[in-house]
Amino acid sequence: MNIKGVAKLAGVSTATVSRVLNKTAPVDARTERRVRKAIERTGYYPNTHARMLGSAKSQTYGLIISDIANPFFPELVKSFEHLAVDHNHEVLIGNTDYHPERMEQCVRRMLEHNVAGVAIMTSEMDPELVRMLSKRKIPIVFLDTGKAGPLTSNISIDYQHGIDLAIDHLTAFKHRRIAFIQGPVKFKSAVIRRDAFISSLKRDGIETGEDLIKTGNHSIDGGRHAMDELLTLESRPTAVMCSNDLTAIGALMAAHIAGLRVPEDISVVGFDDIELSSLVHPSLTTIRVSRSEIATRAFTALYGATNKTGPHGINYTIPTELIVRQSTGPVPTNALLAT
Amino acid sequence: MNIKGVAKLAGVSTATVSRVLNKTAPVDARTERRVRKAIERTGYYPNTHARMLGSAKSQTYGLIISDIANPFFPELVKSFEHLAVDHNHEVLIGNTDYHPERMEQCVRRMLEHNVAGVAIMTSEMDPELVRMLSKRKIPIVFLDTGKAGPLTSNISIDYQHGIDLAIDHLTAFKHRRIAFIQGPVKFKSAVIRRDAFISSLKRDGIETGEDLIKTGNHSIDGGRHAMDELLTLESRPTAVMCSNDLTAIGALMAAHIAGLRVPEDISVVGFDDIELSSLVHPSLTTIRVSRSEIATRAFTALYGATNKTGPHGINYTIPTELIVRQSTGPVPTNALLAT
DNA sequence: TTGAAAGCGCTACCAT
DNA sequence: ATGGTAGCGCTTTCAA
Numbered sequence: 001m002n003i004k005g006v007a008k009l010a011g012v013s014t015a016t017v018s019r020v021l022n023k024t025a026p027v028d029a030r031t032e033r034r035v036r037k038a039i040e041r042t043g044y045y046p047n048t049h050a051r052m053l054g055s056a057k058s059q060t061y062g063l064i065i066s067d068i069a070n071p072f073f074p075e076l077v078k079s080f081e082h083l084a085v086d087h088n089h090e091v092l093i094g095n096t097d098y099h100p101e102r103m104e105q106c107v108r109r110m111l112e113h114n115v116a117g118v119a120i121m122t123s124e125m126d127p128e129l130v131r132m133l134s135k136r137k138i139p140i141v142f143l144d145t146g147k148a149g150p151l152t153s154n155i156s157i158d159y160q161h162g163i164d165l166a167i168d169h170l171t172a173f174k175h176r177r178i179a180f181i182q183g184p185v186k187f188k189s190a191v192i193r194r195d196a197f198i199s200s201l202k203r204d205g206i207e208t209g210e211d212l213i214k215t216g217n218h219s220i221d222g223g224r225h226a227m228d229e230l231l232t233l234e235s236r237p238t239a240v241m242c243s244n245d246l247t248a249i250g251a252l253m254a255a256h257i258a259g260l261r262v263p264e265d266i267s268v269v270g271f272d273d274i275e276l277s278s279l280v281h282p283s284l285t286t287i288r289v290s291r292s293e294i295a296t297r298a299f300t301a302l303y304g305a306t307n308k309t310g311p312h313g314i315n316y317t318i319p320t321e322l323i324v325r326q327s328t329g330p331v332p333t334n335a336l337l338a339t
Numbered sequence: 340m341n342i343k344g345v346a347k348l349a350g351v352s353t354a355t356v357s358r359v360l361n362k363t364a365p366v367d368a369r370t371e372r373r374v375r376k377a378i379e380r381t382g383y384y385p386n387t388h389a390r391m392l393g394s395a396k397s398q399t400y401g402l403i404i405s406d407i408a409n410p411f412f413p414e415l416v417k418s419f420e421h422l423a424v425d426h427n428h429e430v431l432i433g434n435t436d437y438h439p440e441r442m443e444q445c446v447r448r449m450l451e452h453n454v455a456g457v458a459i460m461t462s463e464m465d466p467e468l469v470r471m472l473s474k475r476k477i478p479i480v481f482l483d484t485g486k487a488g489p490l491t492s493n494i495s496i497d498y499q500h501g502i503d504l505a506i507d508h509l510t511a512f513k514h515r516r517i518a519f520i521q522g523p524v525k526f527k528s529a530v531i532r533r534d535a536f537i538s539s540l541k542r543d544g545i546e547t548g549e550d551l552i553k554t555g556n557h558s559i560d561g562g563r564h565a566m567d568e569l570l571t572l573e574s575r576p577t578a579v580m581c582s583n584d585l586t587a588i589g590a591l592m593a594a595h596i597a598g599l600r601v602p603e604d605i606s607v608v609g610f611d612d613i614e615l616s617s618l619v620h621p622s623l624t625t626i627r628v629s630r631s632e633i634a635t636r637a638f639t640a641l642y643g644a645t646n647k648t649g650p651h652g653i654n655y656t657i658p659t660e661l662i663v664r665q666s667t668g669p670v671p672t673n674a675l676l677a678t
Numbered sequence: 679t680t681g682a683a684a685g686c687g688c689t690a691c692c693a694t
Numbered sequence: 695a696t697g698g699t700a701g702c703g704c705t706t707t708c709a710a
Contacts, residue, residue: 046704069614
């Protein structure tokens, strides 16, 4: 059944049916009732594709993420989708799997769908692809990449603040030997976090040795191995900060397996505050980055750009906060004595 | 830029451009080259919506899941998407959040997009909605729900087999007091698992008491609480099977907090084999249900139905297998003596 | 307030 | 092998 059938059954033109459907112009109350009844009786529902073709704007936003299986993203996707649904928009999800090639496919798909905007939530991005979008005047919002500009907004996460808080928290517990397990250096966001850590230590006049920085893979096993290495150090750290929560959870496990108690023997701090963090034992002290806030900002940026709120993008900053749970505590006394 | 512009620039008709694009009919090599060059130079890409409108079939499959944040689903989604991409199809994801109301929205959206088929991977489903799809001759594939029929296939997971294997594994270790932490009884799949457990015990002539069956929520905290209850029992179980892996991980934690060693003091078995299971400590013995196989079956069913491989759906059975890791072991000797 | 009709960009059928 | 063109189902002027 299509709009024509409904129109005939209601004894009106297709234009009127369309008007009823979209509330795009006043329709006589009785006419409207007739149309609605016809819709009801025929079980009619409008065809999205025809609709998108008919009107220039597509009512769809693209959402590009790197890996739906990474616990950081599902919550972001959910929030974004809810917002979209509330505003009568569709969401086209693109998974890059960290592959530049798939990223290109994603962008292409966005173009083919004639999306009204794209949220690029991966921290890596080929400038060439960005240009493809900009050329078509498609609003973009980035996460931690690029600057705001015409039609493009940017969401920055205040890593430094969160890490400063965490370091403050640890130094208040008298920790001085603080290690860091970084993510893959090919991820820009991982490098930013590592650098923020170093600069935070510098600020507090704490020495940072190369040996106290290990590399994980942003997954549990990487955190585990990196922690294993840290624990074999002749002068073992009393606290370990991690580039993300999965890494920290791996560190927790490594400590446990090595017979160390957390936080009595060693403290561990994560980053992101994924759901799992509050459920592990001991529950993880971590730096929260609100996914729903990222989603909200991203959506708002796109929605604003589409609706001429401003042709020029904005640079948002997402605050971070320290969530203190059970994985951090005072430096062990024997370590204090050793100093 | 649209197909008309490309056609003009290449000095051919739009029909020819379309043919080049879709390889739907032979085109002279030189003509093709001209067309491709024009496409290149104009940066043209076809409009999906126009395409979907022009041809009756939509090249899109709907994929309905209950919760993208549930670790069971992301992998399923990824596999399904890869298959779809390989076959030049789009995937429209619908998240029900376990709400019947959202489920209805999802189905509606599928209809509006004129999808070529729908994979309903939630175990709950309103028959009325199914009818809406069937009426439009849209192929459907279910997970653990409904029977195969005209245009509808079904994927059943062989829960019983997996649970039998697990019970065999435990009884080989001399376990006789085996508890079960079930999922929410409102989930059909949770009930099936619980019943399979009971029937498996019966088969082996092991008594099962009501007190040995607790209820969780398919998440870590639920598993933890349920395990806490089990541990306070005067006659504590020596092994615990769980309705899913998150529950089992919660049970692991509860045991650890209670000062019990796994598997020396108590064995734990999970279900699903999510990625996390191999990463926790001790790593979890569990029953694997291959998400990629589910995805493959679902896609194949839909693809087959669309391409007239058979108008009548098929009932697939997904095998399960026992993955033995470190969370299971011999029954503790003191428990043996007590018997 | 309503209707008629011109597209939107593409596919597919009929000619040539 | 190629071109012409009638739809696909809807939105959106322009008139009435």
